[in-house]
Structure formats: C-alpha cells, structure tokens
Amino acid sequence: MNQVPARPLTERREAALERLRLNSTLWLATASHARGPYLTPLFYRWDGSRLTTATFEGSRTVKNVRGQAKVRAAIGSPDDVLMIDARATIAPVADMADIAEVAKWYALVSDNDPQSVPGFVYIHLLPERIQLWKGVADFTGRTVMRAGVWLEDPTG
C-alpha cells in the first residue's frame, strides 16, 4: 500500500506553532458532572505559551471550567487536527489591557461593546499535551508536546 509517511517531529512541531499563531478560532470541550460534556466555538489568541479566549461569566463553559479545569480544544478540521489537552483558568476582563482583542472575541456572541457588558471573562488555556495529525497515515508520532514540554527530536 502506498502510504504517505508520517511527518517528522520537527516539521510537525513547526506546523503546530504556525497553526496556533495563524488561526483564531477553536472548539472548546468542557464538562460538568451533572450535565455532561459541552462544546462551543470561541475566538482565541496564542501568546507563545498559552491560549486566551473569552466568554460570559454565566455561560456553561465558564461554569464547567470552575468545576473541572481539565479541558480539550481542537483547532482545524477533522481532516487536519490540532488537539490540545489543557488546564483552564478564569480571569476578569478588567485585569487585561488589550480591549481590542476582547472586542474581536466578543463579536462571536454579541455586537455590543464588551466594556459595557458586565460578567465577560477571559479563559486562559495552558497546554499540557498537543497533538497534530492529518488522517491515519499521519497518526503515529502525532504528539508534539507532553506534560507541558515541546518534544525534541531524539535523532536531532
């Protein structure tokens, strides 16, 4: 069978970083004991070490994160997946300076000025594991970060 070989780690790590930098939306999966899983699309920003997204204090996403900090986020399409297992923490918008970014995220759910809306909060996602794969041929070696550390090529 003529298979496309899985990408080497260095190339895959670069692709993961590029995706984190250039994309602006993710799917965020959170969960609560009572109501089970929740999934929602959100804007995010990557600062080189964590992703920051924002939504309403009263949303199921924020309630879930307060009860269960483990979350899982996907960036891309089912054919070309960047999957992130992360720890989530909540921070008030008032603690952040960059209102322009807030406005961009906020546009996903409302056309109001975010500064006029009480209870809008940031969710910081600190990645613990990052995996990247394009279908089955690329599945082996898909992990580029483990325990919060970017993996190094053992042969490099």
Added chain:
Amino acid sequence: MNQVPARPLTERREAALERLRLNSTLWLATASHARGPYLTPLFYRWDGSRLTTATFEGSRTVKNVRGQAKVRAAIGSPDDVLMIDARATIAPVADMADIAEVAKWYALVSDNDPQSVPGFVYIHLLPERIQLWKGVADFTGRTVMRAGVWLEDPTG
C-alpha cells in the same frame, strides 16, 4: 448598524438537513467524571433520524458514552456551526450489515480491515436539540430542533 438578518426557520431547517446529509465528519464531545471532557473527530452517516459513527470499544469516547449518554457534536467550522445535543448508544459492528461504511469510518484511525479488528463498535447519536448559526448576526433563532422535534415556523 447594517446587520445581515438572521435566517428564517424554514431556510435554517433545510440548511441543517443538507449539512447532516452532505457532510461526513463531526467533532464529538463526551465526558467522564474522573477525566473530564474528551473531544475527537469521527466519520458519521445520517439516516434521516440519527447519526451513526464508529470507533474502538477501548477508546475514551466509548468508555465515556457508557457512563454518560449525553454528548454534544459539532459539524462545520466555528464560523458556520451545526451543533447537536444528543443521546448516545453503543451497538456492536456485528449487528450492522453495511461493512463498506464501517471501512470508511475505520480509515480515520487505522488502515486495517475493520472486520479483522475485534472491539470496533458503532455509536448511534439521537439528536435532542439541533442549532445552526453563522456568527453573531445569525445567533437569534438558531434552534431548529428541540426535545427531538424539528421546529415548525409559527407564521408558516
């Protein structure tokens, strides 16, 4: 402000049905009490009333579904979302006749013949609520199915 009006219910319901029929991949969010949310891309087939997907018996997805039947699935992109709250049930592949479909789904995670792999199971997703929206302007009136029933246009 010049806003694109939200789509009427009839148009949106048609768009939801077309998306279900024409797309073949979804993001499936499941959860367990101990490990929190899980998210994975899967192939699916829509038969007019439910979605059927398939994966390994030993996967976190199947383990989660056995403990918590409530799941949430997304089809599309964060800019053009079809969101499905569903009840999931598990069925052995041996109970199903259509091996060609199994092979297609199976290709996502393996290049083996699915019939040679023990413990591959179907997950049926019975939608309880379906929502469809393209960004904020389209957010109002996004629900096209509630309590398992396709909504009718009250003015129709």
